[in-house]
Amino acid sequence: MVRTRLKMAATLTVVVLALTGFQTGHGSGSGGGSGKSKSGKSRDDDSGGGCSSDEKSNDDYSGSGGSGSQMTAPTPTTSRAVADVVVVDCVKPAQKKRKGKPARKADTTATLRITSNSAYTETFAVTLEFKGSAGSAVDSAEALVTVEGGATKTFEVAMKTPKAVGQVKNCRVYDVREAPGATAATPTPSATSS
Known part of the structure; x- marks a missing residue:
């Protein structure tokens, strides 16, 4: 117990x-x-x-x-294009003499006008597309052109394949970019305005 x-x-x-x-x-x-x-x-x-x-x-x-x-991460700003390029005159196929219209040789060179947005003299590489009726590219060509800062210049771009001119319905500027160090030996400006 x-x-x-x-x-x-x-x-x-x-x-x-x-x-x-x-x-x-x-x-x-x-x-x-x-x-x-x-x-x-x-x-x-x-x-x-x-x-x-x-x-x-x-x-x-x-x-x-x-x-x-x-x-x-700064606030993004919209940058201006290096240059503004417009087509003044596209290529034209040869035309036979018709009633009221004279015969015309084929024009395989397009005329463009460029306005530089730079403050300095720059050389630009301009790529032009020659479009067919279906909207596809029949041909394309690139030209180098030197423009003074803020100036406007008219220049020409020739087709690489002139025989295809009959298929071209319109011309379109495909690309414009700076080409540093390039020399614009061609094309020769047809007119210059400031």
């Missing part, structure tokens, strides 16, 4: 200690959680303490990143 009571007392002691220890540990854990909560709160509120220092550091880093982002 005495042994049974001792065992029960010992068991109760162990249970009480275990419960007390568990309670203490749980309280400590709760305190730790509370500490984390305070730490998190201090970061959010930017209050004092070591966490405040961390928050300030985070803000500085974030601010720096934001600043860098603004510097590397």
Whole structure:
């Protein structure tokens, strides 16, 4: 009987200690959680303490990143074309003499007019397409032309395949780009206006 009571007392002691220890540990854990909560709160509120220092550091880093982002991504602006080119006169096939109309030789050279948007003298490479009735390219040719800054110049572009002139219905400027270092030996400007 005495042994049974001792065992029960010992068991109760162990249970009480275990419960007390568990309670203490749980309280400590709760305190730790509370500490984390305070730490998190201090970061959010930017209050004092070591966490405040961390928050300030985070803000500085974030601010720096934001600043860098603004510097590397400026507001896009629409850039002007290097030059404006229009077709003044397209090629024409040969024409036999008809009533009220004289005979005409084939004209395999198109006339274009270019206006430079640059402030400096530039050489431009102009690609012209000769379109057929179906809208497909029958022929194409490229010409180099040098224009003073802001000036306008008229020049000619000859077909690479003159025999195809009868298939051409219209001319279209396909591409205009700067050609640095190029010399515009051809085509010879037919007229110049400023």
